Amino acid sequence: MRLGLNIGFVFGGDDHLDHLRLVREAERLGFSVTWAAEAYGSDAATLLSWIAAQTTTIDVGAAVFQIPARTPAMTAMTAATLDRLSNGRFRLGLGVSGPQVSEGWHGVRFSQPLLRTREYVAIVNSALRRETVAYEGKYFTLPLPDGPGKALKLTVRPIRDHVPIYLAAVGPKNLELAGEIADGWLGILNDPAYLGEQLNHVKTGRETRQLGLDGFDVVASVPVMTGDDLHAAADPIRGYAALYIGGMGSREKNFYNALAVRMGYADEAKEIQDLYLDKKHREAMAAVPEGFIDSISLLGGKERMADKLTAYAEAGATTVAITPFASTVDQRIADLRTVAEALDLAGVGH
Numbered sequence: 001m002r003l004g005l006n007i008g009f010v011f012g013g014d015d016h017l018d019h020l021r022l023v024r025e026a027e028r029l030g031f032s033v034t035w036a037a038e039a040y041g042s043d044a045a046t047l048l049s050w051i052a053a054q055t056t057t058i059d060v061g062a063a064v065f066q067i068p069a070r071t072p073a074m075t076a077m078t079a080a081t082l083d084r085l086s087n088g089r090f091r092l093g094l095g096v097s098g099p100q101v102s103e104g105w106h107g108v109r110f111s112q113p114l115l116r117t118r119e120y121v122a123i124v125n126s127a128l129r130r131e132t133v134a135y136e137g138k139y140f141t142l143p144l145p146d147g148p149g150k151a152l153k154l155t156v157r158p159i160r161d162h163v164p165i166y167l168a169a170v171g172p173k174n175l176e177l178a179g180e181i182a183d184g185w186l187g188i189l190n191d192p193a194y195l196g197e198q199l200n201h202v203k204t205g206r207e208t209r210q211l212g213l214d215g216f217d218v219v220a221s222v223p224v225m226t227g228d229d230l231h232a233a234a235d236p237i238r239g240y241a242a243l244y245i246g247g248m249g250s251r252e253k254n255f256y257n258a259l260a261v262r263m264g265y266a267d268e269a270k271e272i273q274d275l276y277l278d279k280k281h282r283e284a285m286a287a288v289p290e291g292f293i294d295s296i297s298l299l300g301g302k303e304r305m306a307d308k309l310t311a312y313a314e315a316g317a318t319t320v321a322i323t324p325f326a327s328t329v330d331q332r333i334a335d336l337r338t339v340a341e342a343l344d345l346a347g348v349g350h
């Protein structure tokens with residue numbers, strides 16, 4: 001199992017410099033990858049390009065490029081360029097986002113996300129193989145018929161023959177799709193006790209291609225907070241959990257709320273969502289069970305984290321991508337070191 005680092009977004013001030021300090025320390029510690037995100041603020045491609053220019057060994061990954069934000073051809077162009085400029089260190093994570101962002105920000109209808117993703121990935125892979133791209137699907141047709149367009153081939157060559165593609169997936173059918181068409185899965189709210197259930201769906205997708213999980217990267221995204229007081233360590237993660245369970249979507253469609261229900265927190269998930277959508281954010285945060293936070297996080301000291309990392313490895317995670325929640329960059333850097341030491345102590349790293 002390897003370690004990754006989630007750096008999220010750029011908001012303003014000097015936080016991009018804090019991100020760079022964290023990534024450089026992660027690189028020094030032997031982390032395999034750093035992941036950048038995008039919603040409706042900073043984009044992932046620009047941040048990753050900037051990070052890649054100032055590092056040498058750590059991979060840079062999109063977690064994720066939003067499918068409604070770019071045509072598949074544009075994504076292939078960006079992926080090939082980033083792979084070349086980073087000397088073969090780019091990982092392409094893709095996700096459909098959600099109805100509010102897709103329709104409210106990008107103006108793209110959130111319909112049949114599984115089919116849209118399947119078509120999208122097929123075109124991206126074709127372009128990255130530097131084939132002359134021609135495709136006819138329900139959502140994408142290249143070139144457009146009855147017009148001046150013609151089938152084209154990507155002119156920039158990626159460093160590698162294949163740029164790895166990851167899917168951010170939450171629901172069972174999307175997990176199956178990730179297993180079928182991707183090289184890895186980007187998880188979230190990952191409890192090692194529930195990971196096996198999720199991987200059963202991934203395995204179903206792999207079996208359609210007569211493949212097992214060997215070589216498939218299972219990326220568990222895990223908040224980190226060190227400290228002797230577990231109650232105090234859990235508190236900074238409450239806002240993150242409440243946002244996803246309560247506010248990341250509508251009452252009718254929130255994939256993360258549905259995930260919490262499948263994980264056994266049906267009553268709690270409903271309460272958190274009701275409070276959050278009523279703009280009672282503090283109450284929603286307080287309603288997140290500490291046991292849930294502990295189940296999806298690395299909390300406490302090195303020894304306790306080592307036990308949890310062992311549980312992730314035994315459950316099937318091949319990468320644990322940590323998100324440090326400490327309030328200062330110096331403490332977040334210290335927490336990176338603690339997690340690296342915990343991995344060594346657990347003896348499940350490579």
